[in-house]
Amino acid sequence: MSELGLYLKEKREEQGLTLEELQKATKIQKRYLVAIEEGNYAVLPGAFYARAFVKSYSEALGLDPDEVFHTYGKELPHPVQQTSDLPSRSERLKPKRNQTAKKKSNVWSYLIGIVVIIVIALLIYVVVQGVTGGDSSGVEPEEAPSIEMDANEEDMSEENEEMDESTETNPNVDNEEEEQDKITEEEESEHSIELVSTENRRSTFHVEEMDDIDIDIELTGESYLDVKNEQGDIIQDLSQVTPGDTISLDVNGETYVQLNIGNSPNVIVRVNGEEVEYPIDTPHQYFIFTEEERE
Template identity: 30%
Template sequence: MTELGNRLKEARKAKGLSLEQIQEMTKIQKRYLIGIEEGNYDIMPGQFYVRAFIKQYAEAVGLDPEELFDEYKDDIPTAKEDEVPQRITNVKTTSTKAVPTKSTKFFDYLPQILVAAFIIGAIFLVWVLKGGNPSDDGKQEETVQVEESNQSQNIKEESKEDSKADNKQEVKGKETKKEAKDEKKKVKKKSNKDQAIQVVSTNGRKTIYKLENTDEFKLTVTSKGETWVEISDGTGKKYFSNMLRNGESQEHDLTGQTAAKIVVGFAPDTEIKVNGQTLKYEQSATDLVRQDIEIQFEKKEE
């Protein structure tokens, strides 16, 4: 047992925790936890797992992993390229679109209403100036009622016509949008069908591919067992860096990026798809379980 393994074991017992409880807390298999306590790092699936597992173990028993790495640096494999952060927190933002409000039709007919009111007022004034002749009262009242009725009927008919025109315009707009959307789907489907993934070069455990003849770049990484996966783009921004259990997957749309980089901890249990097309490992997954994949992407010109 190494000094580091003994230190972790004593901290675990001091908290009254069993290896089964540590396994449940960290999701690290018990046999790997035993290997850490005994200093037997050869049983790990790869050297880059050692530091990650020790870090999770230390955090579970309340120890500072950075202090342990510094104090026992001679006992821990130092593969800097394998030191990756445990978790990446993705913050999704949502946008709120302003909803336009429909203006009322009232103000469109306000001038006509004012004209009708003016006519009524003028008729009433004439009647007053004439002394309010009783013989003309019935006729004037009837004329006013007829004019008001005609004015109201005209307003209703115009309102109906405007409503019908708005409905026709709205239906036509929806049909146009649907046709454009269907056409866009057809273009994308054809684009993905013609896409090609070519091998550019291989060097050690790194393979570079080139994605061509497509205008989108959607990446899916799925675990068929247990594997460590790290996904980042050409700028170095990380989208995921953690363990993938059996059946778990990561999907990312990198259409706006020029490249994607995938660190695969255990290639036999890791499936990579680009726009739904399975990426074939250029180097044997069984012979080289740890692989670094880079996919270069240049959007197809329309």
């Protein structure tokens, strides 16, 4: 157990708080609270969440987070900021259009090649018929070669026949495999996001891959909405959205998305078709979706 974890645990026990009560107060999952007390920071989603969780833990106990970080901050992992140059939206879409055009070109080349082969075959047939005068009789060989099959070829032939019969008698095999693939895809989509913290009306969700999720917003009444990236730039204009509309956010290529919800009772947020429940009961709040570790 680390000195920080031991210190926080002692303060919690002095106040008679259980981990379950602390979980309700901080909105942090119990397993993360246990990891902090044990100094097992590898269990947490990242270095950014380690510092954020310790801050929430300290505030819930009435401690000064700055003093806690000053005394024990060296134990916490330090986040590494990773940056990458993302291509513009037009550059991301351009290869798809080129790829589609290339596929069409390959199909046409394939069809033209088939037509050329057929024409050549017809020309050869006409030439041969003209030379032989249409006489299809030829010189028969003195002795037709016999075809023998060794034991291995016979066994392989029998096995192929058995496999064909098995496939015919079990038409549900392919359907079962397709259903299993669908179940696997549904299970993966259910775990595409995870609520990691809620603080100051801001609920943060950890996302493995932003490009793998679809965020839909349905308005059932009047509300103010905007969606921004980490730099505060508007990602998508929602000023013309009216009650009854459903909007799909375009977040491809983003690693951080902040959704500002002005009147939450009139707004339904869905991720991959599943409605996201509001962690707190307040009209004005924020949903933050991020896949990066940040301080």
